Amino acid sequence: MNNPEQHPIPPQQALEKLHQAIALDQQRGWLNAPVMIGIHTGGVWVAQWLHQQMALSDPLGVLDISFYRDDFDRAGLHPTVRPSHLPCSIEGRDVILVDDVLFTGRTVRAALNEIFDYGRPHKVGLAVLYQRDGRELPICARWSGQDLNLAPGAHIKLSGPEPLGVELKNPNQ
Amino acid sequence: MAVNFVRPKIPKFTPDPWAIQFDQHGNLKHLLTIEGISPQWITRILDTAEGFVSVTDREVKKVPLLRGRTVVNLFFESSTRTRTTFELAAKRLSADVLNINLATSATKKGESLLDTLRNIQAMQADMFVVRHEQSGAPHFIAQHVEPHVSVINAGDGWHAHPTQALLDAFTVRRHKGDFAPLRIAIVGDVLHSRVARSQIHVFNSLNVGELRVIAPRTLIPQDIEHMGVRVFHDMRAGLRDVDVIIMLRLQRERMDAGLLPSEEEFYRLYGLTEEKLAWAKPDAIVMHPGPANRGVEIESRVADGPQSVILEQVSNGIGVRMAAMSLCMGRKGGES
Numbered sequence: 001m002n003n004p005e006q007h008p009i010p011p012q013q014a015l016e017k018l019h020q021a022i023a024l025d026q027q028r029g030w031l032n033a034p035v036m037i038g039i040h041t042g043g044v045w046v047a048q049w050l051h052q053q054m055a056l057s058d059p060l061g062v063l064d065i066s067f068y069r070d071d072f073d074r075a076g077l078h079p080t081v082r083p084s085h086l087p088c089s090i091e092g093r094d095v096i097l098v099d100d101v102l103f104t105g106r107t108v109r110a111a112l113n114e115i116f117d118y119g120r121p122h123k124v125g126l127a128v129l130y131q132r133d134g135r136e137l138p139i140c141a142r143w144s145g146q147d148l149n150l151a152p153g154a155h156i157k158l159s160g161p162e163p164l165g166v167e168l169k170n171p172n173q
Numbered sequence: 174m175a176v177n178f179v180r181p182k183i184p185k186f187t188p189d190p191w192a193i194q195f196d197q198h199g200n201l202k203h204l205l206t207i208e209g210i211s212p213q214w215i216t217r218i219l220d221t222a223e224g225f226v227s228v229t230d231r232e233v234k235k236v237p238l239l240r241g242r243t244v245v246n247l248f249f250e251s252s253t254r255t256r257t258t259f260e261l262a263a264k265r266l267s268a269d270v271l272n273i274n275l276a277t278s279a280t281k282k283g284e285s286l287l288d289t290l291r292n293i294q295a296m297q298a299d300m301f302v303v304r305h306e307q308s309g310a311p312h313f314i315a316q317h318v319e320p321h322v323s324v325i326n327a328g329d330g331w332h333a334h335p336t337q338a339l340l341d342a343f344t345v346r347r348h349k350g351d352f353a354p355l356r357i358a359i360v361g362d363v364l365h366s367r368v369a370r371s372q373i374h375v376f377n378s379l380n381v382g383e384l385r386v387i388a389p390r391t392l393i394p395q396d397i398e399h400m401g402v403r404v405f406h407d408m409r410a411g412l413r414d415v416d417v418i419i420m421l422r423l424q425r426e427r428m429d430a431g432l433l434p435s436e437e438e439f440y441r442l443y444g445l446t447e448e449k450l451a452w453a454k455p456d457a458i459v460m461h462p463g464p465a466n467r468g469v470e471i472e473s474r475v476a477d478g479p480q481s482v483i484l485e486q487v488s489n490g491i492g493v494r495m496a497a498m499s500l501c502m503g504r505k506g507g508e509s
Contacts, residue, residue: 064224067236067499076200076503077238081220083227117233 006149008156011164014129014145015046019053021143022096022127026054031125034094037061039111040082042100042158046129049164050098061086068110084114091119100158102128105139130156130166193315201500203315203324206333207374215378218496219343225499226492228265238499239268242299247289247314248327249275249305254463254487255327255337259302262494271296290314298322300502308332308367323501325494331367337462338371340493342379344486345417348458352376358385358411358453359402361421361443361470364392364432368462369421370400377401387411388443391432408443412452420445420461420471436469446472450480458482 008014025031035058038047044062051060062085066078097111108126115121131144150156154170191209196202201214228236244263248256256272263270273293293301300323303311308330315324328334342352349355357376363369363386376384377400386393387405398404405411412418423439433439445459459471459481467473476483 066224067228067238072238072499072503077221077499079217081224083224085227113237117235118231 006151008130008148008166008168009146011129011145011158011160011166014166015049015164016145018046018127018129018143018145019050021145022050022054022125025125025143031094031096032122033057034096034125035061035086035088035090035121036096036098037063037086037090037111037115039097039099039107040064042129042160043098045158045161045164046100046127047098048161050096050127059087061088061090063111063114065107065110065114068114070106070110086118089119090115090121092122095121095124096127097124098127100129101156102126102131102139102141102144103134103155105135105137108139109137129158132156193312203311203326204335204497204501205311205315205324205326207335207338207371207378208333210335210378212378212380215339215342215375218339218493218500219346221496221500222339222343222489222492225265225495226489228495229488229491235265235267237267239263239266239299239502242268242502243297244268244270244300244302244498245293245296245298246270246272246302246327247275247293247304248273249303249310250328251276252304252327254490255304258487258490259325259327259336259494262491262498263300263302265491266495266499268299268498271298286310286313287317290317294319294322300325300498302327304328306330323498325497325501328367331365331370333371334367334462335371335375336490336494336497337368338375339497340486340490341368341372341419341460341462342375343493344460344482344489345376345458347485347489348482349416352379352381354382355416356383356385356414357381357417357419358387358405358415359419359421360387360408360411360445362392362423363388363397363421364394365424366421372419373397373400373402385411385415389433389439408449409452412449415453416457418445418450418453418457418459420459420465422462422464423466423469440469444468444470444472445475447474447478450475450478456480460486463487 036047036051036056038044047060064082064084066081125142127143128141129145130148131141132148132150151170157167159165194203194205194209228234246256246259260270301314302325303314304327310329311324311326326333326335359369359372385403385405387408390406459475461483465471465476
């Protein structure tokens, strides 16, 4: 039997838990007519499902954070850069920022910087399918489908979009 | 009327110009010519440019990619459009930009190119954007800069203008999508045009269906067919079924006497008027690298007309130059 804290649950199960957590906050009045933004690539897959479930009125925004990464000096530009597209103004809006896995927090830091170059949102909540240990920045998710503590060196990777799958890569096994 | 039908030879540029463009890991380091840049790399530059073009639609038209880097625009030959779009591209990448106009500066006082280069390099430059009247000058500079410095060719003599050709390919792709079914015609002063040379390389590399050049015999370099183009001397025949028309500037300043009877004659035969435009496909787009000589190679009504994408080329130039700069400076692109 797998230890649920060390092994990811199936993506569909995590998606439903994530959706419930956001819906609960929405009922409590924390979110007002939110705009949803997914981070390329896995974050967009997760966001597409959530966007449909929540029947949000504004179209889904997508971010490619390649131009905001902090490792450009070491790693250069990502080989596939897609245009970011926020179809509506985010000025003064409540934003749900969606990614697949929260690990170091660097992607989210880059995404926040990019979002603020489009305007000043009223608030930003972070939704991730899997929140794992290993943060290198003071960033945490407001909503997650599952929280994990992985073995040292282990990684989880989402595949998709149809169907969504998750793989645990553990170099020690 | 005496017309000289001997086609002048273009200056030869023999040293292997492309090996130097990549570092030992196969990453783009300098952009000196389209020759030697694979179709995959060209497509990567165009795709990256799509991302940068979207930046210009935002509230803050700037990304932090080249923060702390210094880009030096080294222009030994005057230019407005190319220099300003390179400057804007560097600024939108958050680099510091230095414009040095050497057409009116130290080299005129007798300083050698290498001395000029060493002096500017001492200002901790990370990239040189070079325009020079001599073919091969950017290549020479690339051979002599420090290892961390990248060089982009912004036009050298009759040789190459790679970023112009890339932005033209980008503009064509945005309007027409796939290159394979397209007929593209390059019209006018091909002989003196570094833009035309780079365009021919880029469109052939991207497998354009058919590439044509249309010009009087005196304005076409010898043996240009070997570059993979069909040569036409008649506009009506050359423009038939064409999807993209690229007009070139008649480079009077580079022209020796005797190549053309007169500008009026050239306009009558090769100037793109509404009447001649109707010979191409109805949805053909009209391009021009600028600056356009209205009434010499293009009629104002065409340059400003609904089929013209000339101003769009200028805006696309910023995104394409941002892509070229960031790919050259982010040396390890490919690893994530």
